[in-house]
Amino acid sequence: MRMTLRLFMAKQEPNFEVLAGAGGVALGEARTNHEGRKAILLIRGQEDTTEFESLINTMGIVIVESIYQPGEQDPKGYFGKGRLQDVSDELRLRVAGHPWQGVDLVLIHTNATPRQLVAVSDATKVEVWDRVRLLLSLFNAHANSLEARTQVRIARLQSDRTVLRELANQTTTGERAGYGGGGVTALQAVIANVNRELTSLRKRQKKHSKAQAERRRQRTRSGAVTVGFAGYTNAGKSSLFLKMSGKEVLVEDKLFSTLETTVGRLAASPRVLLADTIGFIDNLPSATLDAFRATLSEALECDLLVVLVDATDSIRELERKISATQREINARYLNQDELENLDERKIMCALTKIESLTTEQLLEKKSIVKRHGYSSLLAISVHQEIGLEEFQDAMLKQLFGNTVTIKLINSETGRSIEGYLSDVYESGMIIDKKQEKNGDILVDVWINQQSLARLVSNSNGRIEVK
Ligand SMILES: Nc1nc2c(ncn2[C@@H]2O[C@H](COP(=O)(O)OP(=O)(O)OP(=O)(O)O)[C@@H](O)[C@H]2O)c(=O)[nH]1
């Protein structure tokens, strides 16, 4: 296979060869299943590769060898020229029995510039992914809904466009030997196609997010409140969502199992909606993140934001992930107004997967989270069902304040008291109920002010707040 940098291209041009010869670019739908692919990994300096490797594992790709070069990244080719040549020679000369037999992917442990990507691709002549391309391929493999596919494709096309522009630039300046004006024209035609597709995808995305915003407005009007679950990828958002709503979502020990927002009702109260969404990751370029903005705002524009933090991470990872999560939430998804009123905005935090932690470990991790400014902090385990009731109570308390005691007045005439009771069940969450001798019913309920006012005014005087 001579193709090098596989681009995820406009459908109109399947396998269209932009450039011939060394460093050619083949265009076509990127594959979605990478299970069992063999790759080599290039690493500069002393970087921590743990997260990168778990992204790779998630996709079922096998790293046959990691190759290190000390020192700073080379802006031209990531590795220095000589070292890159060594890798290239070894790839070319591999014979039967060579450990690199079957390697068709080179991974670079960085968010590479288009120039670096093109250079590594030119040298190695197999497919090349940097961190962003790895993430995009992972998103692509996990995108199941139309919405997710649309946003992933937007991100992918944007990223491919930067490489195409680099190629066009190198061709124009004569840096790429052997390609004349025909190469540039062909590249520009492809770029134009990409632009066209991007425009139409963005239109589709806009339409979808408008419809979502309208649904959100309707929910608010009907008196429902929304709790958004946010957090680093794999923090346990979908597991908690499933536990509390009973609504089936994908839970996997994989990064980015979830790519879109799912809204479900809190099992204990239909008035409370929960929103599970895509997780955050450190250091994603803003153009890539923007593609997911609509999905995220579906969950983050909520009455209460719950930030989930995986307590099983090391202290260092915990700090890194909380910081990344906060950066994303603060910088991108709260508008200026909300940022200024951050104190009033309802945010709480929960440490997840705590069942295997010792008391000391939990205390230490709690104090780290608190240092990041989360004063309202809980600790839960979905698997062992620890702290879930407290979590639900804390959530309801943040949303509604304290419980309200309501009296339902019994009467021989008019609507039955059970009818009114069912109205209360519909509007809030009943936590205690007592029937008095005269048939009146007293209930303690978590309810928002708006719903309470509506209940009382529609009750013909049969519902009173105590
Ligand atoms: N030990 C333990 N593992 C848990 C718990 N809750 C969730 N997990 C595991 O953590 C992994 C990730 O869970 P998900 O619920 O998919 O996490 P997520 O935040 O939705 O992840 P993405 O959608 O991929 O970003 C799964 O393997 C879960 O089984 C828990 O209470 N204890």
Ligand SMILES: [Mg+2]
């Ligand atoms: Mg999930």
